[in-house]
Amino acid sequence: MAGKLTTIGFDADDTLWHNERFFRMTQDRFAELLADFTEKSHLEERLLEAEKRNLGHYGFGVKGFVLSMIETAIEVTEERVPASVISALIAEGRDMLNHPIDLLPHAAETVGFCAENYRVLLITKGDLLDQERKLAQSGLGDMFDGVEIVSDKNRPVYEEIFARQGSGSNEGMMIGNSMKSDVLPMVEAGGWGLYVPHGLTWELEKADPPKEAEKFRQIDSLKEVTTIIEGIGVS
CATH class of the missing domain: 1.10.150.240 (Putative phosphatase; domain 2)
Known part of the structure; x- marks a missing residue:
């Protein structure tokens, strides 16, 4: 349930x-x-x-x-x-x-909508300085209640972050373009995994979707996040 x-x-x-x-x-x-x-x-x-x-x-x-x-x-x-x-x-x-940040369509309004009713986190992996630079240039930084720049994304990482920054991974959702890093480990942790495919995906981030998982969803763009969340129900 x-x-x-x-x-x-x-x-x-x-x-x-x-x-x-x-x-x-x-x-x-x-x-x-x-x-x-x-x-x-x-x-x-x-x-x-x-x-x-x-x-x-x-x-x-x-x-x-x-x-x-x-x-x-x-x-x-x-x-x-x-x-x-x-x-x-x-x-x-x-x-x-040094490349300027170019936001994807509906990024700002989607994060803003989520921030109105939920605790919102940015969870990303990569180089610390580079990720901090991109977040600062994105103009989205003030919308997040917490920022986590991690060396990898897996079930224990999500369980720890959502326990510390929220009310547990079973009451959390991870939204991302990587099936391997954003979706599968979050679903394994008992949370929602919302997959938003991007036109270009690094080979090492590809994986098969958990089609039978109750808390897995796939959408075409961030514009559909609102509909998915409203279908789940507000906190």
């Missing part, structure tokens, strides 16, 4: 503002820089392997991505990668860290 809803968590990247498209643009630039050494498809495979291998060392975010590109460049060129390419990759990463 679904309990009352008291606390709502929002993911940040590609849920409230664009993010993955900047990684894709940099990845295309990476392929251009290494075009004389390997095919783009092979380079992308090697980069994904490096990112997966390095998550435990560097975590999520731009800095780990840049380090994985540099590592991949060294590997695919058999240590012959020019210093100019390494320099260009570092510059690309710096540009990513």
